[in-house]
Amino acid sequence: MPFLDWVNKNQAQEASREVPYHLLKQELVYGDSAENLLIQGDNLLALKALIPFYAGRVKCIFIDPPYNTQSAFAHYDDKLEHSQWLSMMYPRLVLLRDLLAEDGSIWVTIDDMEAHYLKALIDEVFGRKNFVANVVWQKKYTIANDAKWLSDNHDHVLIYAKESHVWQPNKLPRTEEMNARYRNPDDHPKGVWKATPLHAKSGSESSKSFSYKFKNGVVWSPPAGTFPRFSEETLHRMDEGDEIWFGRDGEATPSRKTFLAELSEDGTPSPTVWLHTEAGNNHEAREEVKSFNTENPFDTPKPEKLLHRIIHLASNPGDIVLDSFLGSATTAAVAHKMGRRYIGIEMGDHARTHCILRLQKVIEGEQGGISKSVNWKGGWGFRFCTLGEAAFDEHGRINQAVRFATLAAYVWHFETGEPGQQAFDQPLLGIHNGTAYYLLYNGILGDRKPSSGNVLTHAVLQAIHDIFPHTGRKVIYGETTRLGAARLAAENITFKQIPYDVKMR
Known part of the structure; x- marks a missing residue:
């Protein structure tokens, strides 16, 4: 597969690994939920900060990155040459992929200026086999x-799965217009139906000579260049059940009666062209933003209808939705109204002037956008955080501001590759593939001095045996150990020293 090359690509490929982990500093809690998160700060740093806690957990990612057309905020430096733009996007895509669940997907809006570059770039990061579709969205109708x-x-919506062989999108609900195409001119007992072809565009070469004689004497063969859609047995069954249509006068090309009652109740697959009547447009989006901020309108918002369709197709209630170019918080607002958990990241002052304000109004029950269609009444909440200090300095030393639970999440993720979802409030972090992981840090065993209990002594080991017994392999992190190599081996312990063996930047 061909790859893009550009100036400083090597640095871009290393950036996601080199960028340091930062702490998240909580500034505000609004409403009655801590499950939703709004972060103000550089999205590269914020995405890295989320990795230990959310890696592999996000079901749907939507991003509307700067299009390199001087249309976005100044703090996104949206006047970059192509090489700089690609270097900006590459490490962010790598971290976004790390955050996606195995059955998750990413949806990226982009215009014609960078769509071809971005497609090749995401092919490289996600794998071309995981490309799903390029949706064309009618952003303007005049x-x-x-x-x-x-x-x-129009704009493009590029869709990629984390793993295409396990990803399954939801379907769109059938509309009244779709159902109106089904009629019952022959009063069939199965109800309304629509005539559909008996042939298909693909099939086995041996079936090209296929022919079938119906009970009324009509002989049918697939048109040149096509193949039979059904076997002889299936055609016989449909013929006997009066499920073949020959037209009102009996002279038309045979077709199948496709009954509305037999279609999937889940809905219909999404098309790849989204008209503004179905998925909103730029004018709608600007009006939605004006409803909560008339003094400082947002130049490039996306309509709630567009995000409603994407989130519906890509997730279910309770799933996590992430947007790392949050802008005016459309993604967060729609996810909130649809009962999804969400994480939004916005770099500039719009995090406060737009995002917080919009989400507060959503919680209060505002009725703009999709509110009426989803019967939104208000409620729930979110946390607002900023980026704090780096968790580790350039020498790998742990920042004194790092608390036990935070370091435990880092250690757990490094050792297991899993996100730290459990409540880290004891030395035993968990058991993974038969190995128990322990952390001695900040006096977690209840010692009076914070530095006490961080050393693996005979007494500390006995306490671990008594309180958190495990007969298999054990990995213990601590400041140092007083146990010799023979004792560690006898106890099946691998000791790792803080901070030197904590493999985080």
Whole structure:
């Protein structure tokens, strides 16, 4: 597979690994839920900060990155040359992929200016086999009469699965317009139906010569270049059940009666062209933003209808939705109304002037956007955090501000590759693949001095045996150990020293 190359690509490939972990500093809690998170800060640093806690947990990622067309906020430096833009995007895509669940997906809006570059870039990070579709979204429905060449009326939505062989999107609900195409001119007992072809575009070469004689004497073969959609046995069954349509006069090409009652109740697969009547448009989006901030409108918002469709297709209630270019908080607002947990990251002051304000109004029950269609009444809440200090300095030493639970999440993720979801309030962090992991840090055993209990002594080991027994392999992190190599081996213990063996930056 061909790859993109650009100036400083090597540095871009290393950036996600080199960027330091930072602490998240809670500034505000609004409402009655701590499950939703709004972060103000550089999204590269914020994404790295989330890794120990959310790696492999996010079901749906939506991002609307700067398009490199001078249309985004100044703090995203949206005047970059192509190489700089690619270097900005690459490490963020790597971290986003790490955060996605195995059955998760990422949806990226982009315009014609960078779509071809971005497609090749995501192919490289996610794997071309995980490409799902390129949706064309009608962002404008009026013609720009002053356009230099053609009127720009659409954006792209690039869709990738984390693992395409396990990802299954939801379906769209059937509309009244779709159902109106089904009729029952022959009063069939199965109800309304629609005539559909008996042939398909693909099939086995041996079936090209297929022919079938119906009980009324009509002989049917697939048209040239096509293949039979059904076997002889299936056609016989449908013929006997009066499920073949020959037209009102009996002279039409045979077709199948596809009954509405037999279609999946889950809905219909999404098309790859989304009209503004179905998925909103830029004008709607700007009006939605004006409803909560008239003094400082957002230049490039996305409509709630668009995010409603994406989140519906890509997630279920309770799943985690993430947007690392949050902008005016459309993704968070829609996820909130749809009962999804969410994480939003926004770099500039819009985190406070737009995102907080919008989410507060959502909690209060605002009725704009999709509120009426989802019967939104208000409630729930979110936490607002900023980026704190780096968790580790350039020499790998642990920042004194790091508390036990935070370091425990880092250690657990490094050792197991799993996110730290459990309540880390004891030395035993958990058991993974038969190995028990322990952390001695900040006097977790209840000693009066914070530094006490951080050393693996005979007494501390006995306390671990008494309180947290485990007969298999044990990995213990601590400041140092007073146990000799023979005793450690006899106890099946691998000791790792803090901070030197904590493999985090």
